[in-house]
Amino acid sequence: MFSFAKIKGGIHPDENKHLSNHKPIAKALLPDHVIIPLSQHLGAPANPIVKVGDSVKTGQVIAEAGGFVSAYIHSSVSGEVKDIGEYPVPHASGLKNLCIKIKRHGDEWHYLPRLSLESSADILIERLREAGLTGMGGASFPSNIKYLAKDKIHTLIVNAAECEPYITADDMLMRERAEQIISGIKIAQKILKPKSVIIGVEDNKTEAIKILKKALAKENGDKSSGIRRVWPLANSTTFYENLQISLAVVPTKYPTGGEKQLIQVLTGVEVPSGELPSSVGFLCQNIATVAAISDAVLEGMPLVKRIVTVTGRAVNSPGNFEARLGTPLSELLDQAGADQDKVSRLIAGGPMMGQVMKTTDVPLVKGCGGILALNEQEIPQAESSPCVKCGKCVNACPMGLVPLEMARHTKYKDYDGAVDFGLTDCILCGSCAYVCPSHLPLVQYFQFAKGELKKQSDQDRRLDYTRQLSEVKRARLKKEADAKAAAKAAKAKKRKRTTNPA
Amino acid sequence: MQETLACSPHAHNSMTVRRIMLNVCLALLPCTAWGIYSYGLPALLMLLTTVFAAVATEAFCLKLLKQPLTRLQDSSAVLTGWLLALSLPPWAPWWIAVVGGFFAIAIGKQIYGGIGQNLFNPAMLARVALLISFPLQMTTWPLPTFVSGYSPGIFESFGIIFGNTALPDGVTGPTILGNFNTEASLGTSATDFFASSFSLKDSFFGTTPGSLGETSALLVLLGGIWLIVSRVITWHIPVIMTLSAGVPALLLSLFLPEKFLGFNFHVFSGGLLFGAFFIATDLVTSPASKVGQIIYAFGCGFIDFIIRVWAGFPEGIGFSVLFMNALTPLIDLYCRPKIYGRNLNRQPMKKNLV
Ligand code: SF4
Ligand code: SF4
Numbered sequence: 001m002f003s004f005a006k007i008k009g010g011i012h013p014d015e016n017k018h019l020s021n022h023k024p025i026a027k028a029l030l031p032d033h034v035i036i037p038l039s040q041h042l043g044a045p046a047n048p049i050v051k052v053g054d055s056v057k058t059g060q061v062i063a064e065a066g067g068f069v070s071a072y073i074h075s076s077v078s079g080e081v082k083d084i085g086e087y088p089v090p091h092a093s094g095l096k097n098l099c100i101k102i103k104r105h106g107d108e109w110h111y112l113p114r115l116s117l118e119s120s121a122d123i124l125i126e127r128l129r130e131a132g133l134t135g136m137g138g139a140s141f142p143s144n145i146k147y148l149a150k151d152k153i154h155t156l157i158v159n160a161a162e163c164e165p166y167i168t169a170d171d172m173l174m175r176e177r178a179e180q181i182i183s184g185i186k187i188a189q190k191i192l193k194p195k196s197v198i199i200g201v202e203d204n205k206t207e208a209i210k211i212l213k214k215a216l217a218k219e220n221g222d223k224s225s226g227i228r229r230v231w232p233l234a235n236s237t238t239f240y241e242n243l244q245i246s247l248a249v250v251p252t253k254y255p256t257g258g259e260k261q262l263i264q265v266l267t268g269v270e271v272p273s274g275e276l277p278s279s280v281g282f283l284c285q286n287i288a289t290v291a292a293i294s295d296a297v298l299e300g301m302p303l304v305k306r307i308v309t310v311t312g313r314a315v316n317s318p319g320n321f322e323a324r325l326g327t328p329l330s331e332l333l334d335q336a337g338a339d340q341d342k343v344s345r346l347i348a349g350g351p352m353m354g355q356v357m358k359t360t361d362v363p364l365v366k367g368c369g370g371i372l373a374l375n376e377q378e379i380p381q382a383e384s385s386p387c388v389k390c391g392k393c394v395n396a397c398p399m400g401l402v403p404l405e406m407a408r409h410t411k412y413k414d415y416d417g418a419v420d421f422g423l424t425d426c427i428l429c430g431s432c433a434y435v436c437p438s439h440l441p442l443v444q445y446f447q448f449a450k451g452e453l454k455k456q457s458d459q460d461r462r463l464d465y466t467r468q469l470s471e472v473k474r475a476r477l478k479k480e481a482d483a484k485a486a487a488k489a490a491k492a493k494k495r496k497r498t499t500n501p502a
Numbered sequence: 503m504q505e506t507l508a509c510s511p512h513a514h515n516s517m518t519v520r521r522i523m524l525n526v527c528l529a530l531l532p533c534t535a536w537g538i539y540s541y542g543l544p545a546l547l548m549l550l551t552t553v554f555a556a557v558a559t560e561a562f563c564l565k566l567l568k569q570p571l572t573r574l575q576d577s578s579a580v581l582t583g584w585l586l587a588l589s590l591p592p593w594a595p596w597w598i599a600v601v602g603g604f605f606a607i608a609i610g611k612q613i614y615g616g617i618g619q620n621l622f623n624p625a626m627l628a629r630v631a632l633l634i635s636f637p638l639q640m641t642t643w644p645l646p647t648f649v650s651g652y653s654p655g656i657f658e659s660f661g662i663i664f665g666n667t668a669l670p671d672g673v674t675g676p677t678i679l680g681n682f683n684t685e686a687s688l689g690t691s692a693t694d695f696f697a698s699s700f701s702l703k704d705s706f707f708g709t710t711p712g713s714l715g716e717t718s719a720l721l722v723l724l725g726g727i728w729l730i731v732s733r734v735i736t737w738h739i740p741v742i743m744t745l746s747a748g749v750p751a752l753l754l755s756l757f758l759p760e761k762f763l764g765f766n767f768h769v770f771s772g773g774l775l776f777g778a779f780f781i782a783t784d785l786v787t788s789p790a791s792k793v794g795q796i797i798y799a800f801g802c803g804f805i806d807f808i809i810r811v812w813a814g815f816p817e818g819i820g821f822s823v824l825f826m827n828a829l830t831p832l833i834d835l836y837c838r839p840k841i842y843g844r845n846l847n848r849q850p851m852k853k854n855l856v
Contacts, residue, residue: 264842271842272850
């Protein structure tokens with residue numbers, strides 16, 4: 001039914017997953033206080049509905065969705081709201097953002113009523129909203145919105161590729177909670193009624209694949225059918241007929257876990273430029289989100305915790321922790337035995353796309369699967385030199401862009417030129433910068449150029465808006481004037497008629 | 503632009519420009535060593551003079567352009583000088599070496615704005631300029647010392663390179679490509695020439711006269727394979743370039759064996775292999791995309807073949823590479839990779855529910 005297609009370009013960075021992939025998921029200690037940002041998702045920030053001094057329970061809503069594309073926020077501990085104010089958040093800008101700070105007194109839960117697979121699709125989607133679910137793979141798109149497009153979806157893709165080096169959170173999740181994942185998929189199937197479901201895993205997670213296969217076979221009634229080997233990738237797809245789920249093992253290569261790349265490698269389909277996967281009938285969901293869906297529906301548990309890998313060579317015992325959202329990274333680093341003197345770079349996310357944190361005071365958020373404390377040897381040192389036009393970036397780019405030209409045009413502030421070479425399609429994956437022998441900060445150029453373009457289009461939109469306003473105003477004035485004139489004319493006519501009866 | 507916070511990615515394959523250049527130098531060692539063994543001390547002196555001239559010119563230009571001298575560390579000037587020397591006649595006099603080294607760096611590279619900006623391969627630009635300006639010196643080919651039995655001592659060597667010492671009779675000879683051109687004009691058929699004068703073994707191991715670095719096909723291949731293994735280059739350019747000269751040669755020699763020499767002759771003699779692995783693969787002056795590289799490599803090989811067979815020069819690598827260099831910006835413009843989610847006209851693909 002489906003064919004494998006290779007992704008273009010891509011790289012094979014050192015995986016460094018061995019640091020943490022033998023560590024079972026540990027429950028992180030509950031923090032003294034949590035700092036919960038109101039904007040952990042794509043879209044509008046949430047609106048707080050608690051006041052300073054309120055006491056809240058774990059799982060209680062503390063902020064409501066601030067728009068159509070937005071998400072509910074729940075307290076992740078029980079205690080007292082101490083402050084609603086600006087705190088540093090894990091964002092590249094290093095800026096502060098509105099957060100709710102809660103002092104923990106205990107861990108008393110407030111659950112949503114449990115639902116089951118029998119509930120209707122609409123109720124289930126509403127539950128995703130109530131539970132504050134967002135994508136947990138990094139982009140943090142509110143899940144309920146994705147599922148609202150359910151009529152268009154023919155294929156659900158479960159993203160378990162985890163292609164970022166170092167990070168093992170999804171790997172551990174699959175090893176320890178395969179049943180939960182399967183029940184999450186069943187819920188998604190109930191909502192979407194897709195023709196097929198494909199779980200995509202990179203072939204470096206052998207243990208997780210084994211466990212997942214066993215669990216799937218058991219659910220399926222111990223029979224799997226249609227194992228397919230695809231040449232030349234020597235990887236297999238196993239199809240579980242009763243479940244209507246396929247497990248596809250794909251070659252390890254960064255960035256296979258990118259939404260667009262995974263769809264391409266699993267099905268050969270490309271998502272049209274500028275569109276969402278749903279435009280071609282796909283819904284791509286991170287495997288951690290799938291597990292959270294199961295919790296939200298079957299247990300009535302809102303999204304208040306996640307699994308996060310704390311690793312890097314400045315950490316003495318790297319591991320995978322299940323931690324409450326809003327836990328300051330410093331606490332997690334302490335629990336993993338981070339050696340503050342050795343840390344030369346602290347990153348939220350993976351090494352390829354993660355962002356540098358200036359302080360360890362920032363909180364854990366929904367989309368953060370990894371915290372990296374890298375020592376000096378682990379980070380690239382070389383200084384950048386002029387581009388030698390070697391073309392290595394072109395061959396590494398999974399999107400088929402021409403990074404060297406995009407960078408050159410950006411340097412000369414010719415953003416349209418950069419767009420001509422593909423800037424708008426750049427997913428900022430960093431493959432180009434990884435291979436650049438001149439060590440050019442290519443991603444930095446592209447982020448900057450994208451920012452400038454956005455500024456420009458915002459400005460255009462604002463101009464458009466004012467123009468529209470003034471047009472409306474002009475139209476209204478004209479209409480009024482016309483009306484007045486018409487009235488006058490009518491009156492005049494009337495008068496004429498009265499004075500001059502024919 | 504804000505430079506304060508390090509930007510992703512926080513990982514790198516640790517390749518640097520310097521490392522690439524040094525890898526190429528490493529790959530050049532076998533054929534260089536063989537060249538020096540074959541042509542003795544004068545060849546070494548010529549090589550050192552060329553490299554010195556190139557590096558000195560680079561330093562001078564950097565100084566003039568007020569750029570940090572640390573740029574020298576990227577070793578690209580060393581490599582340019584070295585490549586140039588390997589493509590010169592082994593006993594070329596010092597002024598050829600100096601003019602060549604200067605020309606390669608100053609005119610071939612720095613005038614364009616330094617590393618990465620040049621349009622033409624600096625070493626080939628210098629070589630062709632020398633060939634046109636000093637045709638006599640550029641076509642005086644000594645025989646390998648173990649063939650002629652004449653191995654100059656220290657004083658003689660300095661004399662040959664830096665002085666005016668005339669070479670004794672019988673120590674020079676034509677390259678095999680040149681030889682064929684002469685013979686053909688005298689009416690010798692290709693078949694006879696091939697049988698009487700060409701030995702695959704000689705060309706393979708390098709016992710015939712030729713440029714300093716290109717006589718031994720075996721050692722050139724060895725270095726070239728190292729370049730591919732160490733991922734400095736990919737196989738595309740060398741393989742396609744070799745084939746696009748070799749295959750037409752093969753076809754023509756099959757149909758007209760009287761007039762044309764075959765695959766082995768064209769591939770293993772002269773500078774084709776050297777050019778394919780070391781010259782045409784120059785990062786700066788070859789196209790960036792794979793498709794572009796394939797077109798470029800085809801052009802380099804095929805034009806070289808045409809020059810060898812129909813033009814006045816016995817060897818055409820320099821010309822063909824320069825010609826394709828000139829086309830590279832155009833190739834790069836038209837051979838962009840297909841963008842994900844867009845069709846070949848770079849318009850967004852249609853939304854259709856598959
Ligand atoms: S960051 Fe952008 S340009 Fe660079 S490889 Fe990724 S998609 Fe291509
Ligand atoms: S990889 Fe770096 S040096 Fe090479 S072409 Fe791209 S930007 Fe230039």
